[in-house]
Amino acid sequence: MPDSYSTYEAKARFSEVLRKVREGRTVIVSYHGKPIAEIRPYQPEGEDLSTRLDRLAGEGVVMRAPEGAASLGLVRRKKGALKRFLSERDE
Numbered sequence: 001m002p003d004s005y006s007t008y009e010a011k012a013r014f015s016e017v018l019r020k021v022r023e024g025r026t027v028i029v030s031y032h033g034k035p036i037a038e039i040r041p042y043q044p045e046g047e048d049l050s051t052r053l054d055r056l057a058g059e060g061v062v063m064r065a066p067e068g069a070a071s072l073g074l075v076r077r078k079k080g081a082l083k084r085f086l087s088e089r090d091e
Helices: 009-014 014-022 049-059 083-088
Strands: 003-006 027-031 034-039
Touching: 003 009, 003 014, 009 014, 009 027, 014 027
Parallel strands: 003 027
Antiparallel strands: 027 034
16 A cells, blocks of 8 residues: 655655655655546556566565575365364464
8 A cells, every 4th residue: 555645745755755766765745635637657558577676676675586496376266165274373
C-alpha cells in the first residue's frame, strides 16, 4: 500500500517523500482527503522486466531466487482443505 501525505505534509517532509521514492515506494499526495498526485520511482522508457529486476537487485530492493530454487506452483482449492489443515495442525 502506498504511503499517503496531505499537500501540507508532503511539502513539510519533502526529503522524506523523496527518500521513500528512492527506495522504490510510491507516495500519494492528497488535498482535503482526496488523492491528487502519485509520486513514484522513475522508470526509464523501454526498460523490460528482466532489466528492471536486475537494476532493483543491484540496488538491494529485491533479491533474486538462488539457482535451482523451486518455482512457485499452482495452488488448488479442494473441498474441506481448511478442515484438513486445522485437524493436521491440532495433531
